[in-house]
Amino acid sequence: xxxxxxxxxxxxxxxxxxxxxxxxxxxxxxxxxxxxxxxxxxxxxxxxxxxxxxxxxxxxxxxxxxxxxxxxxxxxxxxxxxxxxxxxxxxxxxxxxxxxxxxxxxxxxxxxxxxxxxxxxxxxxxxxxxxxxxxxxxxxxxxxxxxxxxxxxxxxxxxxxxxxxxxxxxxxxxxxxxxxxxxxxxxxxxxxxxxxxxxxxxxxxxxxxxxxxxxxxxxxxxxxxxxxxxxxxxxxxxxxxxxxxxxxxxxxxxxxxxxxxxxxxxxxxxxxxxxxxxxxxxxxxxxxxxxxxxxxxxxxxxxxxxxxxxxxxxxxxxxxxxxxxxxxxxxxxxxxxxxxxxxxxxxxxxxxxxxxxxxxxxxxxxxxxxxxxxxxxxxxxxxxxxxxxxx
Numbered sequence: 001x002x003x004x005x006x007x008x009x010x011x012x013x014x015x016x017x018x019x020x021x022x023x024x025x026x027x028x029x030x031x032x033x034x035x036x037x038x039x040x041x042x043x044x045x046x047x048x049x050x051x052x053x054x055x056x057x058x059x060x061x062x063x064x065x066x067x068x069x070x071x072x073x074x075x076x077x078x079x080x081x082x083x084x085x086x087x088x089x090x091x092x093x094x095x096x097x098x099x100x101x102x103x104x105x106x107x108x109x110x111x112x113x114x115x116x117x118x119x120x121x122x123x124x125x126x127x128x129x130x131x132x133x134x135x136x137x138x139x140x141x142x143x144x145x146x147x148x149x150x151x152x153x154x155x156x157x158x159x160x161x162x163x164x165x166x167x168x169x170x171x172x173x174x175x176x177x178x179x180x181x182x183x184x185x186x187x188x189x190x191x192x193x194x195x196x197x198x199x200x201x202x203x204x205x206x207x208x209x210x211x212x213x214x215x216x217x218x219x220x221x222x223x224x225x226x227x228x229x230x231x232x233x234x235x236x237x238x239x240x241x242x243x244x245x246x247x248x249x250x251x252x253x254x255x256x257x258x259x260x261x262x263x264x265x266x267x268x269x270x271x272x273x274x275x276x277x278x279x280x281x282x283x284x285x286x287x288x289x290x291x292x293x294x295x296x297x298x299x300x301x302x303x304x305x306x307x308x309x310x311x312x313x314x315x316x317x318x319x320x321x322x323x324x325x326x327x328x329x330x331x332x333x334x335x336x337x338x339x340x341x342x343x344x345x346x347x348x349x350x351x352x353x354x355x356x357x358x359x360x361x362x363x364x365x366x367x368x369x370x371x372x373x374x375x376x377x378x379x380x381x382x383x384x385x386x387x388x389x390x391x
Contacts, residue, residue, distance in 0.1 A: 001028075001031050001032070001033045002031060002032050002033065002073050002074060002346070002350055002352075003032075003033050003035065003070060003071055003072050003073050003074075004027065004032050004033065004034050004035065004072070004073070004074045004075075004076060004346065005035050005036075005037060005054075005066065005067065005070065005072040005074070005075050005076070006020070006034060006035070006036045006037070006075075006076040006078060006104075007037050007038075007058065007063065007075060007076065007077050007078060007079055007089075008036060008037065008038040008078045008079075009038070009039075009058060009078065009079040009080060009083050010038070010039060011038060011039055011040045011041065011042055012036070012038045012040070012041045012042060012045075013042050014041075014042045014044065014045040014046060014047060014239070015157050015261065017041060017042075017045050017047040017048075017049060018047050018050075018157070018158035018160075019156075019157060019158055019335065019338070020034070020036050020050075020051045021047075021048070021049070021050030021051050021158075022050075022158055022335050022339065023051070023335075023338065023339050023342060024036075024050065024051035024052070025050070026336070026339035026342075026343070027339070027342065027343060027346070030343050030346075030347075032074075032343075032346055033052075034051060034052065035051075035052045035053075035054055035070055035072070036051055036052065036053050036054070037053075037054040037055075037056045037058065037063070037066060038053075038054075038055070038056070038058070039055070039056070039057060039058060040055055041053065041055075046239060046240055054066060054070070058079075058083070058085060059085050060085045060088040060089050060092060063075075063085065063089050063092075063093070064089075064092050064093070064097075067093060067097060067099060068097075072099060073099060073100065073350070074099065074100040074101075074102065074346060074349055074350060075089075075093055075099055075100070075101050075102070076102045076104050076132070076342075077089070077101065077102065077103055077104065077124075077128075078104045078105065080105070081109075081117065081120050081121070086124075087120075087123075087124075090124075090127050090128075094127065094129075100129045100130075100349040100350060101127065101128045101129050101130075101349075102128055102129060102130040102131070102132060102345050102346070102349055103124050103125065103128045103130070103131050103132065104132040104153070105132075105133070105134065106133065106134050106138055106141075106282055107121065107125075107131075107133055107138045107139075107141035107142055108121040108122075108141050109121070110280040110281065110282075111193075111280075113141065113280065118141075121141075122143065125142055125143065125146050126146075128149075129149065129348075129349040130149050130150075130151065130345040130346070130348050130349040131146060131149055131150040131151065131345070132150075132151050132152075132153050132341055132342060132345045133150060133151070133152050133153070133282075133341075134152075134153070134154070134155035134282030134283075135152065135154060135155065135282040135283070135285040136152050136285065137285055138282060139152075149345075149348060149349075151341045151342075151344045151345040151348070152341050153337070153338040153339070153340070153341025153342050153345075154285070154332055154333060154337040154338055154341070155261065155282050155283060155338070156261070156264050156329075156333045156334070156335060156337065156338050157261055157264050157265075157335075158335050159264065159268050159329070159333075159334075159335070161241065161244040161268060161269070163248065163269075164244070164245050164248035164249060164269075168245070168249075169248070169249045170249075172245045172246060172248075172249040173246075173249050176214075176233065176235055176246070177233070178212055178214065178233055179212075180209075180210055180211055180212030180231050181210040181211075182210060182211050182212070182251050182312045182313075183211070183212040183213070183214055183249075183250045183251055183252075184199070184203065184211070184212070184213050184214070184250070184251070184252050184253075184254050184308055184312070185213075185214040185215075185216065185246070185247060185250035185251075185252070185253055185254075185271070186199060186213075186214070186215050186216070186217075186253070186254055186255055187216040187217055187238075187243065187246075187247060187253075187262050187265060187266070188216075188217045188255070188260065188262040189217055189218055189220075190215060190217050190218065190219040190221075190223045190224060191221065191223065191258075192221065192223060193257050193258045193279075194255050194256065194257035194258055195256040195257035195276065196215070196223055196224070196227060196256070196257075197227060198256040198257075198276065198299065198301060198304060199213065199254050199255075199256050199304070200213065200227045200228070200229060200232065201301045202254075202256075202301050202304040202305040202308060203229065203231075203232065203305075203308075204229050205301060205302065205305040206305050206308065206309055209230070209231065211231065211309075211312060212231040212232070212233060213229075213231065213232045213233065214233045214235065214246070214250060215232070215233065215234045215235065216235050216236070216237070216238045216243065216246060217236075217237055217238070218236070218237045219234075219236075243265070244265065244268075244269060247265060247266060247269040247271060248269045248270070250271060251271070251311070251312055251318065252271060252272055252273075252274060252308055252311045252312055252318070253266035253271040253272065253273045253274070253293075254273070254274045254275065254304075254308060255273070255275055256275060256276045256304060257275075257276065257279055258279045258281055259273070259275055259279065259281045259283055259284055259287070260281065260283055261283055263283050263284075263286050263287065264283070264286070264329055264333050266325070267286060267292065267325040267326060267328060267329040267333065268326065268329050268333075270322035270323070270325055270326050271322065271325065272292055272293045272294075272311050272318060272321035272322060272325055273287055273292070273293035273294075273325070274293055274294045274295075274296070274304065274307050274308050274311070275287070275293070275294075275295055275296075276295070276296055276297065276298045276299065276300070276304065277295050277296070277297060277298055278298035285332070286328050286329060286332060286333060288324070288328065291321070291324045292321050292324040292325040292328055293321065293325070294307040294310075294311075
């Protein structure tokens with residue numbers, strides 16, 4: 001069993017806890033034992049911790065001690081450039097101890113792709129033994145000579161919500177004092193980069209008493225203090241089934257600015273997304289303009305209002321977009337997509353070319369897929385193709 005350490009800088013947010021649990025179980029099937037190290041796990045985390053967690057004040061010295069104590073062979077770094085221990089860890093772990101290193105992230109700072117500071121990311125691409133990216137389109141930020149060691153693990157979350165029965169929709173809205181018949185919803189951390197003022201302006205332009213605007217999420221910067229209007233509901237943070245019930249009771253999802261993982265929540269609940277162009281985001285890979293949502297010019301309030309109103313008033317179109325949203329996230333946002341990317345990167349970094357031992361019987365694996373065969377030697381592949389001619 002190859003021992004793998006995932007370094008998560010800062011604290012682990014609640015939505016990553018089940019992701020690491022699923023990743024740990026998946027990798028174990030491929031003979032990788034995952035340990036996750038971080039400063040702490042978010043205090044109000046509601047999820048069971050189903051992975052090995054090492055609470056550690058991350059520093060070069062602390063990481064070095066952990067590597068030796070746990071006999072770590074591969075390190076996955078989910079660490080951004082502001083942490084001073086990043087490159088010293090490369091020097092010690094890779095240079096002195098000979099450990100394999102894998103970068104995981106967006107490739108560079110998407111908020112400012114042209115910044116000279118991104119040279120540090122390119123240096124990390126050079127040093128590491130493997131690169132795991134959030135999305136396929138981010139490969140453009142990795143030099144072509146490194147594409148052979150680059151793998152994609154679609155950034156997503158573990159989705160277990162069963163859905164909201166149609167007859168409960170009205171009662172869910174009533175619970176929060178929402179009396180409008182159709183509703184636009186925005187869920188997540190309410191930050192300036194999401195340009196919520198444009199959403200409020202678009203809602204005001206629509207100016208219909210039957211259309212509400214719902215904000216859900218922490219607002220630590222007080223963004224909503226100066227934003228409001230008729231039928232604008234500010235509900236604060238909400239998690240778990242309560243959040244998903246409210247999403248399912250709404251009609252359209254909208255974040256004009258930076259779209260993050262909340263698109264996964266929205267699409268799982270069948271909500272089309274309307275956003276503005278101009279923000280680079282890994283999760284935008286899920287949005288197909290004109291199929292499961294709309295992208296309008298940045299700052300174009302009339303266009304934003306028009307697309308929102310089109311989806312709100314056209315039930316047939318909204319239903320078609322809703323079905324496409326669910327299909328997209330079921331196919332490309334499934335947690336197995338993320339796990340497969342990690343598996344492939346680990347296989348590459350460790351030079352593994354065979355299936356995990358747990359997949360084999362004395363005569364070879366009971367079942368096999370084309371993806372499995374790519375990890376075998378030519379002799380093993382030929383033997384398995386004879387045994388499984390349909391693969």
